[in-house]
Amino acid sequence: MSKTTRRRALSDIRADDLLHALSPRRAGPYIRLARLDRPIGTWLLLSPCLWSIALAELAMGRSPDPALYLLFALGAVIMRAAGCTVNDILDRDFDGRVARTATRPIPSGEISVRQAVIFLAALLGLGLLILLQLTPTAIWLGVASLALVFPYPLMKRITWWPQAWLGLTFNWGALMGWAAVTDSLAWPALLLYAGGFFWTLGYDTIYAHQDKDDDALIGVKSSALWLEERTRPWTAAFYLVALSFFTAACWLAGAAWPAYLGLAAVAAHFAWQVGSLDINDPANCLLRFRSNRFVGWLFLAGLLAASPVLGA
Structure with a gap:
């Protein structure tokens, strides 16, 4: 197999993607x-944006x-x-x-x-x-997020934990969603942000295992390289802490029982991810990483079902 053919085979770009087929070539x-x-x-x-909006609406009775x-x-x-x-x-x-x-x-x-x-x-x-x-508070938070967005690609050069910086960046919407509803910040939003941070540590460590061999050769750092065979217990710990913060956020916001049912489904999904993870199989890691979209949907479904306006 030539070098070019190998690169195409391992690429994260799908040549048969429907969006490409329906779009102009340029x-x-x-x-x-x-x-x-x-x-x-x-x-x-x-x-995290949608969770925060739903939680704020729930807390405000909207x-x-x-x-x-x-x-x-x-x-x-x-x-x-x-x-x-x-x-x-x-x-x-x-x-x-x-x-x-x-x-x-x-x-x-x-x-x-x-x-x-x-x-x-x-x-x-x-x-x-x-x-x-959006509201003034949400606007200022959005501007502040740029201080996290631009330095992120540099983190893998200076720390074994670029995933931590990604966690700070990717979950900023947990603050903005709450602010967009209430024009303020409160503990439920901060706890949701903290939970999202640990969620990201888990899923992006799994993701980083796809590139660990190349990263080691070119000198790029990641939590996958730092944790190596300790990835499974650490990921389980990250997800457990995330669930704890999510639960606390729901409790402080006065969420009804469907929110906790959604979190129970999230916990079951986390258990599947950790239990079936094979850090030496890139396809296994990619599948479990991508499956985190279900975490978003399950938690959101629970929050929407818990809304007093929708019948909980």
Whole structure:
């Protein structure tokens, strides 16, 4: 197998993706740069936002506001695309040396750095338009999030725990969702943020095991390399702490029993992830990483079912 063929075989880009088939050919590289063909990252970014909105509405006794949910969904797509673009600009040299990422648009030469910067500016402009629709507290929180977004790609160069920085970044929506409903912050939102942080430590450590061999060769750090064979018990601990914080957030917000039923389903899913994890099988790790979208849906379903307006 040639080097090029191997890279295509191990690439995280799917050649048969439906979105590519339905899109203009020139749009393909930008779709891949924004990861629109791989929506799991958007789900992981969006879930804490939706949990927080639902929990705040529950605490305030309000009915769900579909427009707010949609606004955050659009924002998550755009800001995830912006984050991926920043990541690929800064990581272009590393990505070119890792089999899974070598065919991404910038290291493969499909998109120049200049084109990527222009694309990033357009995404940030769209993100700002969405942000300005929110409450003042949520707007300031959104601006503050940029201090986390831009340095993230550099963390793997300086710490064994870039997953911790990702946890701080990807769960910022737990604060923004609450602020978008109440124009303030409160303990349930902070506890939800803390729970999301440990959730991210778990799922992104699993994800990092796909690249551990290449990362070790090129000098990139990750929690997967630091934990190695200790990954299973540590991941179980991360998920247990996440569940504890989620439960505390629901209790402080006065959530009814369906919220805890949703968390019980999340706990069962976490147990499956940890129990069936094979850190030496990249396909196994990717499947368990992607399955975390169900964590988002199960918890959200429990929170919506717990709403006094919807009948709990």
